[in-house]
Amino acid sequence: MEKQGITTLIVHADRHFGVEHNAIRKPIHSSVQYGFDKVEDLIGVFQGTVKNAFNYARTGTPTTAALESKLTQLEQGIGSICFASGMGAIAAVFLTLLRAGDHLVSSRYVFAGTNSLFGTMSDLGIDVSMVDACSVANVEAALRPSTRMVFLETIANPGTEVPDLAAIGALCRQRGLLLVVDNTITSPALFLPRSIGAGLSINSLSKTIGGHGAALGGVVTDTGEFSWETYPNISADYRRGDTKQWGLQQMRKKALRDMGASMSSEAAHQIGIGAETLALRVHQTSSNALALARYLQAHPAIKSVNYPWLESHPQHEVAKRHFSAGSWLLSFELRDLSSMLPALNRLRVATRATGMGDTRTLVIPVAPSIYWEAGPEVRAKMNIGDGLVRMSVGLEEEQDLIDDFEQALR
Template identity: 35%
Template sequence: MNIATQTAQIGLEWDTRTGAVTVPIYQTATFRHPGLGQSTGYDYTRSGNPTRQALEEGIARLEGGARGFAYASGMAAIANLLLLFKKGDHLVVTEDLYGGTCRLFDQIFTQYELSFTYVDTSDIKAVRAAIRPETKALFVESLTNPLLKVADIAALSALCRERGLLHIVDNTFLTPYLLRPFDHGADITVYSATKYLAGHNDTVSGLVAVKDPQLAERVYFLQNSVGAVLGPQDSWLTIRGMKTLSVRLDRQQENAGRVAQWLSNHPRVRKVYYPGLSGHPGHPGHELLARQARGFGAMIAFEVDEHALVERLLLKTEVISFAESLGGVETLITFPQVQTHADIPPELRQRLGINDVLLRLSVGIEDADDLIDDLAQAFEGGDQGSGTGDR
């Protein structure tokens, strides 16, 4: 069955008693037992809730995995996965990760004597060279945030099998609609479902899918023990959003391609990062992503020719909102250096290219001509704003 059909039908047959097309919101903390030593299959919502289960079964099915898990946020999901490891373990991770993931690794889990080596995971040789005897896993972003480097999931998975490592893929930017990492050999996928999966900037959630049933049992033990689970209301909102994933992403990708092409021809843009760009200069990961995915996503990063232009674009766009996050139906623009990646050390930001002229666009479902016109008028002028407290 096509994945677009699967997303539209998440939870469709859940309520067989009433035939409700939409899965109900089981807003309850606890469940009554039918008898001594008996259970309906649900006892306490931390351990399992029907609304959350419909979502968890949905992401497992979309990924082709054994089991899915829903968390209170993407960061909660990643934190829960790190509990699979013990003192002294080492992970190789993508170097230009989302800043919040770096913060979690470097400022929290290093306290428990996990260690992390950051490498360019688009470079297989660099990944191989970073593996140590104590390395237990490889954690990659399939498309990196914000520079949109492309990881060769199949090649990295083969390396992980060779060295006995878990391969964890943060697939937030692509979603299973565009890329299914399990098809390329990965072991675990993780999502900030707040982004494209929920898709409406109205809820915060995280999802994990696990391919192996035994590993899935370990992850469930951790999920239940720690309890950072997604509530019934937010589970329902995430399901609601996932039903339109295919139509939203199709439109968003179409818009992103047009906006990226327009930016690449603008005299005040010195570089565009978008894997859908081919030819010269194009994007170095274009051919690889074309082979392993069904599309190029809807995230764009670009550099302007001077820092003074950054504030103008952030504050003078009218259709495009200056806001953090991504993946919703509304187009958003951010300044990674002081927003999403502020927790990365300045010297590393500079080396990676997360500099003071880099902006990131999350392209939404608006009319592409309106988005281009909005960027054009912001590039062209007006008095610069005076800044915002958010910065």
């Protein structure tokens, strides 16, 4: 089949893979157990000699497998594993591929849940160095003989910092390090981590790809860019078969079978439907976000606006080079901190809520909510001021959003 656009690919994916009873969309398979005519086949599923079969829903169902196939195509990878949430996917990568004594280098500008997870990892003997990844020099200076992995977010939540993506990718290739990229904010509609040599791409499916705030989910996609035979932490049990599948095998066994961070078939079905409008939503929300960012930047009540598509953004050129649009995420600060909460309370279209990547515009003051537990010292290192407001821009009409902020800021 000739190469197709992202929307054509995703809306026809199920029927091209083959669906029961000539349906055009994969049905929801709610069964937890799966039976076999011969016990030898059941044994073969456990031992990996029988492929494309299921034995227990904790390690996958036909519905989650269909979603994994779609996501693999979107990321142009070689395989994917779905999890119950985005944090489940991130934890799976770190806790199944790193061991006590290993070292991880991460951008210091990361999601609050990821930052909290780093504390748990340190308690388990995995050392984490958090650096300003907007410069490759900072990443390189942090590397040690025990470094196994480098972790980045494409656009940082909530400050919108953009790492030195191409240079860090080249550094990791040169040093033989596994580069892991959280692609949630951009999604495959705006950026492919494999283009910079990332071995693994992570997406919180609850956000951009699912897009409607209707189902939790996460996914890890192997891009095929990393050579697992050189990675020392693959257990002997999983050093069998296709070497490109070793990382996924270990994650599926350790994170799904052992830890149980499994996605339900119902969530997979809902996310699969949401993904069909991915490209349409991303480009509309990016357009809305840019219009709002420009409006806010010119407003006398606003102290600063963070959005990669603004020419004033420190990493504007890096963002333009790598991404096809600016995404739906922006943040801003008011000049008068005392006016922040009253202004947010006056919003009528935008919703005061946590979460991101929804069809609706969502706003939240960051420091006293999602980053409150991190404390002032960590917030300062992450450039999160007390008055920073995060906004996930939705699909509402552009002028309605601008009018809403005009009356709220007045």
